[in-house]
Amino acid sequence: MPFPLANGAVGIGLKHRHAEALLAEPQPVDFLELHAENYMGAGGPVKERLHAIARAYPLSVHGVGMSLGGAERPDASHLARLVGLVEELNPALVSEHLAWSRLDDDFYNDLLPVPLTEESLALVARNVDIVQQALGRRLLIENPSLYVRLEMNTLDEADFLTELVARTGCGLLLDINNAYISAHNLGRDLDAYLAALPGHAVGEFHLAGHSLDTAASPPLRIDDHGGPVCDDVWALYARLARQHPAVPTLIEWDTRVPSLDRWVEEAERARAERSLPVATAVGE
Amino acid sequence: MDTLADWQRRFIAAMRDPATGTEADLGQPDGLAVYRNNIRQSLIEALATAFPHTRTLLGERYFAAAAGDYARERPPAEPRLMHYGDGFADFLDTLPPLADHRYVSDICRLERARLDISHAAEAPALEAARLAEHPAPEGLVLVPRPATRLVICRHDVAALWQRLEDGDDPLPPGSAGDWPWLAVRQEGRASLTPVSPFTRRLHERLDGTAVLGEALMISPEAGDDAAAGEALGTLLGLGALGVPGEPTAEDTP
Numbered sequence: 022m023p024f025p026l027a028n029g030a031v032g033i034g035l036k037h038r039h040a041e042a043l044l045a046e047p048q049p050v051d052f053l054e055l056h057a058e059n060y061m062g063a064g065g066p067v068k069e070r071l072h073a074i075a076r077a078y079p080l081s082v083h084g085v086g087m088s089l090g091g092a093e094r095p096d097a098s099h100l101a102r103l104v105g106l107v108e109e110l111n112p113a114l115v116s117e118h119l120a121w122s123r124l125d126d127d128f129y130n131d132l133l134p135v136p137l138t139e140e141s142l143a144l145v146a147r148n149v150d151i152v153q154q155a156l157g158r159r160l161l162i163e164n165p166s167l168y169v170r171l172e173m174n175t176l177d178e179a180d181f182l183t184e185l186v187a188r189t190g191c192g193l194l195l196d197i198n199n200a201y202i203s204a205h206n207l208g209r210d211l212d213a214y215l216a217a218l219p220g221h222a223v224g225e226f227h228l229a230g231h232s233l234d235t236a237a238s239p240p241l242r243i244d245d246h247g248g249p250v251c252d253d254v255w256a257l258y259a260r261l262a263r264q265h266p267a268v269p270t271l272i273e274w275d276t277r278v279p280s281l282d283r284w285v286e287e288a289e290r291a292r293a294e295r296s297l298p299v300a301t302a303v304g305e
Numbered sequence: 306m307d308t309l310a311d312w313q314r315r316f317i318a319a320m321r322d323p324a325t326g327t328e329a330d331l332g333q334p335d336g337l338a339v340y341r342n343n344i345r346q347s348l349i350e351a352l353a354t355a356f357p358h359t360r361t362l363l364g365e366r367y368f369a370a371a372a373g374d375y376a377r378e379r380p381p382a383e384p385r386l387m388h389y390g391d392g393f394a395d396f397l398d399t400l401p402p403l404a405d406h407r408y409v410s411d412i413c414r415l416e417r418a419r420l421d422i423s424h425a426a427e428a429p430a431l432e433a434a435r436l437a438e439h440p441a442p443e444g445l446v447l448v449p450r451p452a453t454r455l456v457i458c459r460h461d462v463a464a465l466w467q468r469l470e471d472g473d474d475p476l477p478p479g480s481a482g483d484w485p486w487l488a489v490r491q492e493g494r495a496s497l498t499p500v501s502p503f504t505r506r507l508h509e510r511l512d513g514t515a516v517l518g519e520a521l522m523i524s525p526e527a528g529d530d531a532a533a534g535e536a537l538g539t540l541l542g543l544g545a546l547g548v549p550g551e552p553t554a555e556d557t558p
Contacts, residue, residue, distance in 0.1 A: 058385050062387055063426035063427075064424070064425060064427040064452070065425060065452070065493070067423070069493065085384065086384025086385075092308065096383070099383060102385075124313050124317055126382060127317075127380040127381070128382060128383055129317065130347045130348055130351070134332070136309065140308065141309050168336035169331070169337060171331075173307070173312065206336065237335035237336075237338075241336065
């Protein structure tokens with residue numbers, strides 16, 4: 022059995038540089054989330070440390086390379102490696118993205134946008150099914166941060182995710198920062214988007230920092246995970262976390278990675294935010 | 306309307322070449338540029354993490370340019386970026402400005418070997434004492450452990466490698482020629498060691514098909530048994546050989 026997560030658990034990402042400190046003394050975090058692809062080597066010291074960490078902390082395995090939003094089926098070798106890692110670690114959560122990154126045997130190292138059509142929905146549902154069958158457990162699917170509006174979309178993203186949940190039984194990893202970024206970049210009504218998501222399926226929140234590219238026209242918010250969570254996203258989180266008090270929260274920080282103490286501080290703020298009085302909606 | 310696969314192919318063409326990404330249904334140019342930059346920059350950073358000494362030798366700007374060209378020509382075949390860049394040293398060899406600096410790709414190959422062994426499967430090393438106790442060691446089929454790589458450098462870069470490891474200013478490489486190295490991880494620690502031509506040949510002959518007695522006949526015409534024995538001692542001392550009869554895990558699952 023995986024370590025169970027406490028209601029409203031708050032976790033941080035796992036980085037190689039923090040592994041020793043995490044093992045040296047227990048840190049005040051409820052779980053650690055790791056990027057699956059960074060730990061898919063066959064052996065070695067990184068893998069050894071990971072196993073030690075898995076004995077000390079509950080884990081969440083977050084995949085970034087399954088390309089669920091592509092027309093191709095999930096790569097069998099990569100899927101086998103993910104299954105192996107999940108069997109090794111027995112994590113509390115396993116998640117992936119509504120995105121694609123593989124085409125014709127090449128891998129493009131980003132989370133590329135999925136056209137939201139009936140064809141895509143059928144293919145993503147097929148791919149999520151394949152992965153869930155192989156894992157023998159529910160997958161959480163993360164909403165994307167987007168930089169382009171796709172003319173060929175025939176479905177809203179919230180409707181797409183709602184139908185995906187209904188067809189596959191997957192859960193939703195609600196990345197609040199991504200929702201905020203996409204709303205800004207696409208001119209989307211953020212409150213309407215959040216209200217239309219299948220709230221019952223939310224199995225994890227993600228929070229992260231982002232930057233603003235003012236050279237773009239119009240300026241774009243960039244999901245770089247390179248700083249603290251912004252105040253608007255905290256306000257959204259306070260509201261959503263009260264609606265879903267049991268859902269665990271992960272603070273991401275993947276570039277300009279801070280000290281472990283600073284990251285733990287950000288996790289402490291998440292605990293504080295969810296216990297504040299209900300915040301008003303952004304823009305109200 | 307395009308199928309998803311057709312649209313994805315056009316999207317990737319736009320990622321590779323901004324001039325082809327002009328169709329409105331792919332998205333707005335500034336937004337496409339974000340994805341294009343993310344793909345390129347993340348791969349440059351992956352290569353910089355994998356090859357820090359190569360980056361030191363080339364300088365940050367030239368390294369970024371070369372890594373960016375490599376990323377465009379040879380995108381990863383899979384999402385595990387720890388394995389990305391296995392052809393980077395060969396790619397550097399094709400760059401005309403480096404024609405007189407081929408030792409750079411020697412350093413790059415050593416860094417690649419170190420990274421490969423750091424993620425390779427565990428397998429116990431054969432100890433010399435255990436081999437000595439065997440009643441008929443010449444009949445054993447020995448194999449290199451998974452966490453072992455043989456690298457053939459084309460210059461004597463031992464002193465240069467050490468300075469790079471120590472964070473000192475680089476110095477010119479030594480003489481050209483074949484300079485074999487063995488990279489071995491044992492008990493979590495990676496070591497990279499220049500080895501003799503005899504050691505190289507013995508390592509190459511221990512490929513899982515020859516018994517030890519045959520493999521040790523490295524240079525029968527020279528009758529150099531002492532050198533062959535020394536080579537075996539080097540391989541055992543470095544922990545490069547696997548235990549006979551005990552299966553080793555595959556390098557990649």
